[in-house]
Amino acid sequence: MMPRLDVDLSRSLVESPQGGHNRWHPDIEPALRIRSGEVVTIATRDSFDGQITPAMTVADLARIDFSRGHPLTGPIHVAGAEPGDLLAVEVLDVTTAGYGFTLTTPQMGFLRDIYPAACLVHWTIADRVATSRDMPGLRLRAAPFMGVMGVAPSHEQMRRMLERETALLGDGGAVLPPEPRNAVPPRAAAGLRTLPPRENGGNLDIKQAVAGTTIYFPVAVDGALFSTGDAHFAQGDGEACGCAVEVAATLTARFSVLKGAARLANQTMPSLSRELPLPPSGPFHATTGTCITGTGRNLAEDVTQATRQALANMIEHIRYRYGYSLEQALVVANVAVDLRISQIVNVPNMIVTAFLPTDIFNG
Numbered sequence: 001m002m003p004r005l006d007v008d009l010s011r012s013l014v015e016s017p018q019g020g021h022n023r024w025h026p027d028i029e030p031a032l033r034i035r036s037g038e039v040v041t042i043a044t045r046d047s048f049d050g051q052i053t054p055a056m057t058v059a060d061l062a063r064i065d066f067s068r069g070h071p072l073t074g075p076i077h078v079a080g081a082e083p084g085d086l087l088a089v090e091v092l093d094v095t096t097a098g099y100g101f102t103l104t105t106p107q108m109g110f111l112r113d114i115y116p117a118a119c120l121v122h123w124t125i126a127d128r129v130a131t132s133r134d135m136p137g138l139r140l141r142a143a144p145f146m147g148v149m150g151v152a153p154s155h156e157q158m159r160r161m162l163e164r165e166t167a168l169l170g171d172g173g174a175v176l177p178p179e180p181r182n183a184v185p186p187r188a189a190a191g192l193r194t195l196p197p198r199e200n201g202g203n204l205d206i207k208q209a210v211a212g213t214t215i216y217f218p219v220a221v222d223g224a225l226f227s228t229g230d231a232h233f234a235q236g237d238g239e240a241c242g243c244a245v246e247v248a249a250t251l252t253a254r255f256s257v258l259k260g261a262a263r264l265a266n267q268t269m270p271s272l273s274r275e276l277p278l279p280p281s282g283p284f285h286a287t288t289g290t291c292i293t294g295t296g297r298n299l300a301e302d303v304t305q306a307t308r309q310a311l312a313n314m315i316e317h318i319r320y321r322y323g324y325s326l327e328q329a330l331v332v333a334n335v336a337v338d339l340r341i342s343q344i345v346n347v348p349n350m351i352v353t354a355f356l357p358t359d360i361f362n363g
Helices: 059-065 156-171 261-265 303-322 326-336
Strands: 032-034 039-044 071-080 087-096 098-106 119-126 129-131 145-151 201-203 212-217 224-232 251-256 272-273 284-287 338-343 351-357
Touching: 039 071, 039 224, 071 251, 087 145, 087 224, 087 261, 098 303, 098 326, 119 326, 156 251, 272 284, 284 303, 303 326, 303 338, 303 351, 326 351
Parallel strands: 032 071
Antiparallel strands: 039 251, 071 224, 087 212, 087 251, 098 119, 119 129, 145 201, 145 224, 212 272, 284 351, 338 351
């Protein structure tokens, strides 16, 4: 029988902590032990640990407790995995629940300084399509993947990560420090928050990690200790303004240990490979951005500024072309707009392009 990890979706991880956690820490006990080459089915909660319900309104977002994210299922101990190896996770299938949501808050998103908006969209998912009364005329096709996939950091890695993030916080960076409140399990209260991606993987949010893709994680502790969660039904490449279509989901994956591969390739970050073609792109409208600020100042080789300009131009296009409100335009950017670096060689001005698939609109 195929190994399986289940969760009780009627209860949050905080209420029912067995088989899950919401901090990265090397001392969390495995929820499952498997051999290399085995296929495992893993059920996961949504990224907000069940706090968002179909009856909620935007006003209710003030009650959301961000210390509860992300609820992850695991860890999974893979026999034979040890530092210097790669853990290959072959995604075989991702199936989602029939309800999803997208939200933004004034504290979220790449352009939160110029678009400090709050919104909440409820999605109905059926026949591999998501629709919403909050987004008339919009139909999103299924492209589900796991936003968070990762292995446990070692104690030394965790120490270095905490040191550098503490320094970044002191410099005014957007950092979530350790938070004991709602930490699962309590022994991981001093562990790493799950919001940023790191060398161990984590919140990668790479939309190409769909079924048919293999992700390779450098192993830092014996057994690798793999965990996953934060499934997305659909996402724009960049998830730029807050959240994708967030869902509870089930991942089926094959786990294989590649002995010594991380050491031989000097691989220090996760990588992905895929032998199947991704679905071809369809009709689109694209906006561009370069290294010019809103005051007309020309920055040198600044991809961040080019991204900000391309994304802001796209949000205004969506509002003008489709008649959506600012909040609705931010949702479209989250779930459908793909950000691409088009060129970084023509100094001093980089070009970033924001692509909007136009076949998602049916009215």
